[in-house]
Amino acid sequence: MSYSDKLNLDSFFWAARDQDYVVIKAPDFSPDYHEGGDIDIICKDKNEFSRKIIEVGNQYVDEGFEMRVSIKEEMERAYIDFYKDNKLEFRFDIYASVQSFKKIRLKKEYLDTLLKNKTKIARGYNGIKYSVYIPSEIDDLLLKYVEYVEWAEERPDKIRHLKFIASKISSDKTKLSFLDRLHSFLDSSYVEQKEGKSKEKGPGLKPRLKQRASRMKKGLKLKLYKLTKKLRVYNLYKKIKSKT
Amino acid sequence: MKEKYCSFIIWGNGLKCAREIIDEIRNNKNLEIKKIFTHRPRNVGKFVKRAYSKDYAPYRHLKAKTKYLKKSDPRIIIIIALNKNPKEKLLGGGDFQHIECELVKKFKEEIRDKFNPKDKNDCRTEEHVIHGTDSEVQVDHLLKLLGFEEGLEYFKKEPNPVISAPHHVPSFDNFEIKKVNLSSVFCNIIKGDLENFSLEKCSIENTPHYRFLAGDPGSYEEYLAKLGGYLLTDDYSAEKFKKMAKDFSYLKKPYETLYVLVKEFQPNKYLVLDGVHRIAILKFLKKKEVILAVVK
Numbered sequence: 001m002s003y004s005d006k007l008n009l010d011s012f013f014w015a016a017r018d019q020d021y022v023v024i025k026a027p028d029f030s031p032d033y034h035e036g037g038d039i040d041i042i043c044k045d046k047n048e049f050s051r052k053i054i055e056v057g058n059q060y061v062d063e064g065f066e067m068r069v070s071i072k073e074e075m076e077r078a079y080i081d082f083y084k085d086n087k088l089e090f091r092f093d094i095y096a097s098v099q100s101f102k103k104i105r106l107k108k109e110y111l112d113t114l115l116k117n118k119t120k121i122a123r124g125y126n127g128i129k130y131s132v133y134i135p136s137e138i139d140d141l142l143l144k145y146v147e148y149v150e151w152a153e154e155r156p157d158k159i160r161h162l163k164f165i166a167s168k169i170s171s172d173k174t175k176l177s178f179l180d181r182l183h184s185f186l187d188s189s190y191v192e193q194k195e196g197k198s199k200e201k202g203p204g205l206k207p208r209l210k211q212r213a214s215r216m217k218k219g220l221k222l223k224l225y226k227l228t229k230k231l232r233v234y235n236l237y238k239k240i241k242s243k244t
Numbered sequence: 245m246k247e248k249y250c251s252f253i254i255w256g257n258g259l260k261c262a263r264e265i266i267d268e269i270r271n272n273k274n275l276e277i278k279k280i281f282t283h284r285p286r287n288v289g290k291f292v293k294r295a296y297s298k299d300y301a302p303y304r305h306l307k308a309k310t311k312y313l314k315k316s317d318p319r320i321i322i323i324i325a326l327n328k329n330p331k332e333k334l335l336g337g338g339d340f341q342h343i344e345c346e347l348v349k350k351f352k353e354e355i356r357d358k359f360n361p362k363d364k365n366d367c368r369t370e371e372h373v374i375h376g377t378d379s380e381v382q383v384d385h386l387l388k389l390l391g392f393e394e395g396l397e398y399f400k401k402e403p404n405p406v407i408s409a410p411h412h413v414p415s416f417d418n419f420e421i422k423k424v425n426l427s428s429v430f431c432n433i434i435k436g437d438l439e440n441f442s443l444e445k446c447s448i449e450n451t452p453h454y455r456f457l458a459g460d461p462g463s464y465e466e467y468l469a470k471l472g473g474y475l476l477t478d479d480y481s482a483e484k485f486k487k488m489a490k491d492f493s494y495l496k497k498p499y500e501t502l503y504v505l506v507k508e509f510q511p512n513k514y515l516v517l518d519g520v521h522r523i524a525i526l527k528f529l530k531k532k533e534v535i536l537a538v539v540k
Contacts (some may be wrong), residue, residue: 047405054406054421055500061535067421071406078406 004035007060007090013132014125016052020044022118024143038091044115046096047071050078053092057082065089071153075100088157099187104149110185138177141165145182230240245330249396250275250348250378252323253295253385256288256316258373261359265374268355269323270479274347278399279324282473283390288318294389295375312371321473322390324399327378345378352376407501407537410478410518418540421503423533424514429506429523431516434467438474445515453524456482457489489525497537503537514538 013023033039043049050069060082068081076097084091098106098114117139120131135143135193145159151158155192169175254262269275285291292313330345352374359373377383384395392398395417396399403409404416430449432443448454470479472480493504504519516523517539526534 050406051501057421058500058535061421061423064423069406069419069421071404071417073405158454221332 002035003032004089005032006009006084007033007065008125009033010123010125011037011059012053012092013123014130015056016049017130019049019052020115021049022114022133022139024135033090036088036090038093039094040093040100042095042111044096046076046078046094050080050092050137053080065208101146101150105187106146106148107185107187113181113185137138137168138174138181141168141178142181142185162236197222245332248327248330248378249278249380249383250325250327250345250376251383252325252352253325253375253386254321255313255373255375256319257312257361257371258359259317259319261373262321265355265359266321266323268358269325269351269485270481272351274327274329275351276326276328277323277479278326279322279477280473280479281322281324281390281477282319283322284319288313288316290322291389292381295386297385297467305368322386324383324387331379332378348376348378366507388394407503408499409505413505413517413539416539420538420540421535422538423535424512426523426527426534429504429514429516429534429536430509431520431523434471434475436532437470441471441475445509448523448527451520451524453485453520454527457528459525461526485521488521489528492522492525492529494522494526505539506536507539 020039024040024042027183041049050071054067054069056199057065061067064084067085067139068079068083070079072078072079076095077100078094080092080094096111097108098110099108106110114135117136118133119136120133123130123132134140141164148158148161165178167180252265254265258265266277266280269277281332305374327345327348329347331347332343332416333346336345355374356372357368360368361371363369377386380396387395387398394401399411401411401415403411403413404419407419409416426448430445430447431453433446433451435444436442449458454466461482464485468476468480468482493499504523505517506514506519507517510517514536521532
């Protein structure tokens, strides 16, 4: 993957400096970005943040880029893709939720904690200093752990997140803070619900049919019984015939 | 105080001065016209009764006041406006005490003073040319009477949460922002009359909007006169368009997301969903390309 600097990422983050957000995977945020790469942002108001990106994006559209925008309200998510000559240049992946993972669920309240504890890295735009916000060290570890759980089966390379976490929680203090944060905001009821659902599927067709029959009216119930009795008798007849 | 919707009805006896009354509403800095409808109720008496059914005053009180309406032109004009500066107060007395915006009340009285028929002593009669309400419940009720099932919710609809789009555009979640040649943009123009009309796709130069700017104001004014209030229900006027063209700047602060909305009806050919006036201005200013939002 080659590097590109056709889009000045600082121009976008400068415009969004009054927004409440964090950039995930901060080391990827640099003046040069991977062509076709993306940046993940978790924010309080995805619509307002998206608007800031689009407002700055107009200057690039004037230079020949295209912005392709997709809003997923139900997932509290928006994508803004910048294309040049029909090729993806860069994607802004904007979330207003921490609950987009399927295998592991964080509590909704974690978003506020994440944004409240954010830290900043110094940046500059047109000679003016400003800050880009990233998760605190503990939240960064937590998010890496969540990403590992989510993707480990499909992407074994995500093991690097576990190794990173292990290297960072060398002190007892960091270890405790990390585990405490994880314990506070991991939605264990989500895992239980998923397990419960798989148990419900266990019994099979007969109990479900029984349930349905009990809701039907008496006459219909009787008709259904007679029909299934006929079917049972027929199946038995077939079985006997095949053996003889 | 938060903005609120209000409505005005110009009765049949006020139709001859409807244009001036609408101009008065337009010139009021606290009011922004959203829609203008012309309506012909099948029975004026029943319409009045239904329109006032949510009013603070009982119908028996209004019956005498509205007797004159049955003798007037049966057509009415309904204006839905946004009151940007409601100043609600407890007004009236006794059984008719109610909360009303004093600005709307003051405005109504000014219109009545100016346009109500005069008696032989040149004093204003109570044959009101205008009815107005700032109660959103009543506005909602009036819209439903006119056939808008969603009532006021129809105007509050935001088709897209990120970029500006008027309520009449169907909701959309996906769109592209790109620069295209103005020659690939087309507009739907209403041809025919109210009894027999159709939408015709035409190039920007053939729209009454462009022709108005290019020195033929008659075609735009005729277009509005024929269809305004019926098939064209937004607040249009030649003066407003002239002013817009004079001060026009596209996508400049604070309107960076107020794109002309289009739909691609053929590969690389776009039909305007919202923004015919703006695209006509850009064409008149001899722009070759324009940044649009293409709705998917």
